Amino acid sequence: MSITATNEGGGNFQPLEAGTYPARCISMIHIGTVTEQIMGKDKTLNKVWISWEIPTELKEFKQGEGEKPYVINEEFNLSMNEKATLRKFLESWRGKQFTDDEAKSFDVTKLLGVPCMVSIVHKTSAAGKTFAKISNVSPVMKGFTVPAQINPSTELNYDNFDGHLFESLPEFIRKKIESSIEYKKMMNNNESFEFEKEQLKQAENVNANNDDLPF
Numbered sequence: 001m002s003i004t005a006t007n008e009g010g011g012n013f014q015p016l017e018a019g020t021y022p023a024r025c026i027s028m029i030h031i032g033t034v035t036e037q038i039m040g041k042d043k044t045l046n047k048v049w050i051s052w053e054i055p056t057e058l059k060e061f062k063q064g065e066g067e068k069p070y071v072i073n074e075e076f077n078l079s080m081n082e083k084a085t086l087r088k089f090l091e092s093w094r095g096k097q098f099t100d101d102e103a104k105s106f107d108v109t110k111l112l113g114v115p116c117m118v119s120i121v122h123k124t125s126a127a128g129k130t131f132a133k134i135s136n137v138s139p140v141m142k143g144f145t146v147p148a149q150i151n152p153s154t155e156l157n158y159d160n161f162d163g164h165l166f167e168s169l170p171e172f173i174r175k176k177i178e179s180s181i182e183y184k185k186m187m188n189n190n191e192s193f194e195f196e197k198e199q200l201k202q203a204e205n206v207n208a209n210n211d212d213l214p215f
Contacts, residue, residue: 015122015130015131015132016054016057016070016072016120016132017120018120018121018122018132019119019120020117020118020119020120021054021056021057021117021118021120022054022055022056022115022116022117022140022144022146022147023052023053023054023055023072023115023116023117023118023146024052024053024055024113024114024115024116024146024149025050025051025052025111025112025113025114025116025153026051026052026053026071026112026113026149026151026152026153026154027049027050027051027071027073027112027151027153027154027155028048028049028050028108028109028111028112028154028155028156028157029048029049029050029051029154029155029156029169029173029177030047030048030078030156030157030158030182031047031048031049031075031173031176031177031180032046032047032158032177032180032181032182032183033045033046033047033180033181033182034047034176034179034180034181035179045077046077046078046079047075047076047077047078047176047180048075048076048077048078048086048108049073049074049075049173050073050074050075050076050108050111051071051072051073051074052071052072052073052116052118052134053069053070053071053149053150053151054069054070054071054072054118055069055146055147055148055149055150056069056147057069057070058070068150068151069150069151070132071151072118072120072132072133072134074089074133074134076089078108080098080103080104080105080106082103086108087103089137090106090111092136092137092138093114093116093137093138093139094139095138095139109155109157112153112155113149113153115140115146116137116138116139116140116146117137117138117139117140117141118134118136118137119134119135119136119137119138120132120133120134120135121133121135156169156177158182158183158186161186
């Protein structure tokens, strides 16, 4: 089970310094469909929470547990619309735009373990805390090898819900998941809950002719 350093930890937690780092995607958490207020209006959005570890930046976050890599998290709408932030983020990562056919259905779990370069900036929360945020992602530079992954890859989805993983997540993410349509349906369903959405189906042969691309 991975130990995640959240962006807005308490105590004397210091966020990762701004800069560009090699990284690997280590966690894919499907939050589900939730309602958020955006510009005064309620919006129903399907959300995913993605995490990357920075294997070159180690710190002892808890005394006695040894050094562990910094982890940076980002939340996205689970959409591959041409204007969606997730699609633009992935196109920057792969260094190539998606075709319309590729974008019809993209399995985001194929990102797990994939290396990249991330640019980190500092932001200030409404509570006045400084936190690290990914401002840009790009392919790994030629000739550069990203260190091996340290934390195990983790995935939370509603096809095979992992209760132990769920309990290990930060409280604010657990509460958000619990507010989702999918979670409520799962908890209210006596039979095994099956949830499929078009954008989570694995696209067949997406990269059949693009072996040089990470995904």
